[in-house]
Amino acid sequence: MTETDTAKSVDSERSLSEYRADVIVVGAGPAGSTTAYYLAKAGLDVLLLEKTAFPREKVCGDGLTPRATKQLVSMGIDISEEAGWLRNKGLRIIGGGSRLQLDWPELAAYPNYGLVRKRDDFDEQLAxxxxxxxxxxxxxxxxxxxxxxxxxxxxxxxxxKLGEEKTPVTFHAPLVVAADGNSTRLSLAMGLHRREDRPMGVAVRTYFTSPRHDDDYLESWLELWDRRGAEDRLLPGYGWIFGMGDGTSNVGLGILNSSSAFKELDWREVLKAWCASMPADWGYTPENMTMPIRGAALPMAFNRQPHYTKGLLLVGDAGGMVNPFNGEGIAYAMESGQIAADVIVQAQARQTPAQRELALQGYPKVLKETYGGYYSLGRAFVKLIGNPKVMQIATQRGLTHPVLMKFTLKMLANLTEPTGGDAMDRIINGLSKVAPNS
Structure with a gap:
């Protein structure tokens, strides 16, 4: 063999090893990066494949609850204010002529603060x-x-296809994790289609230069009013205002497919109408808009199953992990990534293919035990508030009862002590246990 042949052989072996791993994770959003992090920390060889380049934008409210904050702490992310994170104390709820400010609950299981960070920077930090x-x-x-x-x-x-040159490459691994979001082409190619009986949401948002940028509460509007005409008009959906701490506010709205208006309206125009109804000194006007209005789908309540089949595991939005109560996706993306990584690590330690497969088939069971009952409650909630009259009555009467709203905050944000806790925690955990686990 000549020196040239030897060099070619070495290059070929390097190429094969470069494109082989124990696990391939497709998508470097919160779900994929968390999965890859825990797999790598456990000593597995992991390929994390991202279709774009960082930093890259994602449509999101940019607000993180204590549930997501806990995940960041577990991954060793520096979440200090000096590192660019804006902390929030709780949730301000506006609706029915009332305004109620609720602090995040004091729990042993979760911190008592949330965070705000733009998704382009947030995702890159995790990756x-x-x-x-x-x-x-x-x-x-x-x-x-x-x-x-x-x-x-x-x-x-x-x-x-790799790089700007779109070089064809084939990656090999005995296990693949689909973390490629709501569209999840990989899952579709494996025959896993979206369940039509599960709720779907749509979110649209933009950014404005605003004096409200430094707000230390996330703000949720349960009623959206268009006050431009002769008569005020109640718009479907719910809105949010999150101060980003950088001179801008993230302003957006969400709508559920349980609403009769889901397919009828242009949601960008609905957002514009809502912003136009706000006080002028907040600055939510077209000339202060710093980014175009963009939208994204919110796949909820396990809307794609099974979460494991034939060597493929689904995490995050690919598996429909968004909380139907509040549209939160990042916390569940990261949690499902950690759960998937733990299952894979345990499976890798089994001695035979049959034993490894048995361990992997436990992944959907763990997810259903963790979220199934709670998501079933969320599906019922989504159907209920799809009626605007129900939503209006609940808003007008509920916001006048702070104790009831504290319970609602815990329920919607899924913030309870896993065991023990106060009476509210026990009621919410009890309801989740008795609800159908599907």
Whole structure:
């Protein structure tokens, strides 16, 4: 063998090892990066494939509850104010002519504060943390079709186009994690389609230069009014205002497909109408808008199942993990990523393929035990508030009872002590246990 042949052989072996791993994670959002981080920290060889390059924008409210904050702490992210994080104390709720300010509950299980951070920067921090943990990140890696074993039907890798040159590459691993968001082309290619009986939301948002940028409460509007005409008009959905601490506010609204207006209206125009009804000194006017209005789907309550099949695990939005009560997705993306990583690590330690498969099949069961009953309650809640009259009555009467609203905050944000806790915690946990686990 000549020196040239030897060099080619070495390059070929390097290429094969570079594109092989124990696990492939497709998508470097919160779900994918968290999964990759915990897998790498456990000593597994992980490929993290991201179709765009950081920083990159994602449509989001940018507000993080204590549930998501806990996940960041667990990953060792510096969440200090000096590192650019804005803390919030709780939730301000506006509706029915009332305004109620509720602090996050004092719990042993979760911190008593939330955070705000723009998604382009937030996602990159998680991806870099996964890299520091040992994951191999490929940016500008557009994943296409799965590699399927003809005999078993299992996924054993993915085909992709890499870099600006779109170089065809095939990555190989015995396990693949779909963290590629609501569209999740990988799941669809494996025959996993969205369940039509589960709720879906849509969120639209933009940013404004505003004196309200330094607000230390997340603000939720349960009624959206268009006051431009001769008569005030109640708009469907709910709105939010989150101060970003950088001179801007994130202003957006969400709508559920249980609403009769879901397919009828242009939600960008609805957002504009709502902003036009606000006090002028807040600055939510077209000339102060710093970004275009953008929208995104919110896949809720396990709207794609099963969460494991034939070597593929679904995490985050790919598995419909968004909380139907409040539209929160980041906390559940990160939590499901950690759960998936733990299941994979345990499966890898089994001695035979049959034992490994048995461990992997436990992943959907763990998810249902963790969230199934709570999400079932959320589905019932979504159907109820889809009627604007019900929402209006609940807002007008509920906001005048602070104790009831404290209970509602715990329920909507899923912030209770897992065991013990106060009477509110026990009621919410009890309801979640007796609700259908599906």
């Amino acid at each position: 870099r943390q996964a890299q520091k943990g040992g994951a191999r990140l490929y940016e500008r890696c557009n994943v296409g079709a799965p590699v399927i074993d003809d005999r078993s039907g299992r996924i054993t890798g993915v085909h992709a």
